Amino acid sequence: MKRRSALFTPLAAALTLLASFGPSLHAADGPALTAADLASRMNAIRVDGTSFVRLRMEINGGGSIQIQAKQRMTQGGSDVVYQILFPKERKGESVLLRKPSSGAATGTVYLPPDTLKPLTAAEMKNGLFGSDLTHEDVMENFFAWSQQTLVGTEDIGRISCQILESKPSVSDRSSYASVRTWIDPRRMVPMRVEKNNASGSVLVRIETLSVAKDDLGREVPSSVHIARAGITGKGTTLDGSRIKHGVTLTDADFTPDALKSLSAPK
Template sequence: MKAILILSTLSALVSPTFAQEADAKSLATQLAGLQQDGSSFAKVKMDVTSADGAKQSLQFQIKQRRSANTTEVVYQILWPKERMGEAVLLKRSGVEMSGTLLTLPDKVRNLSAAELKGPLLGTSLSCSDVLEDFFSWENQKIVGEETVNRVKCQILESKSGSATVRSWIDTKRVVPLRIEKYLSSGNAFRRIEAVAVNKDDNNRNIPSSMTVQDLQKGTTTSIDGSKLKHGVTYDNSDFTAEGLKNLTPPR
């Protein structure tokens, strides 16, 4: 928040637009730092509702390693029993993304660029949702304020090329309560909303449950986290195609 204090002192010397851009950069940098949280392990339940109202429940374990320039994530289905072992490995290095899919009984293949934008193992999340670090994009701007779940939020707009993401940020707890992604046409195609916010094992505020809507397909996925642990130990092999078959939790 040092930049905000400096801007407050020099407010008579700078334009409102410049001050807003600096505030936006400072907020985005703080949010990016919280997302780049090293190695972690989580278990979540996802309830998926399709456009025709059909429902299914899935339990995942998630292995992650996140830094400023790289992201490695493994999603593995634990339940239902008939889908246990399905998994996807997702990687980002800079702006380059890749993915590897394991389907039953034992088929491994690479994901295409189109598939990276598609559903993650049948949920309303896309693979790119998991990988994108839009708080680190160059263009950040505060475009307004709005109340979400009785909390006054600043709306942070992140842009990269034709991609636009807007995040409704609870600035007191430094946590996004709503995220929307937009097509180049200006229409929103994905909406992610926090249902509950709680402290994690590092005493930081995070959404412990949320909903994800695919606004084009009409599907909704409710996500409820039951376990999150940081600072776990992984072997590099955990983030390989062969490692997709390893369902053992980290140490």
């Protein structure tokens, strides 16, 4: 079964980046990789053009919601539309999120039948559909931040991972002081992501629960769990059920008015 979570696609950034060089690592059967190489390769997975995704989100162990996502990922920026398909009472709730290659992300919320509302900067820190994954988390491109450093190795389960630490510049406008990613260098899969404040305390942790191949034959997270510090509950789980790349999407698909339509792209 080819499955892919929509989560890690928008978490990466554009191919071009200015990264600091640190200790090197070896991918299986490949040359040594620096921190800059590793961040660049993770970004390459992200810049994959247009795609259409179906996924299931379970929030704090309660009932699940089914979502479709229209995505356009380019070196110039990211555009994503998330829309609830189920349950019936929430069908049509939609969010448009946009992030240029430089500058802050913006968003618009649609609540049927006719409420359109732009998200304020403060509301970008709210959870997507009430989940533990904020609008900012979805669009943040920490692999493109200017400081990339390898800070160690650690096993996640039986998988030996390299730990990449990413730090933002002022222009990156992040709520976090640093992000650490545990990367399986053989498959180029992020197994864990921790976002930290200035004192190094973990504010949000994202764990990969399972990995599968997408429609392009790449191994990617198919199920992930998100937990935020200071929030009681079981966190949020995302399970990808289907992804299709190369779908037809235009600028018109990423406008506030487009949120009113649940049609799937061609």
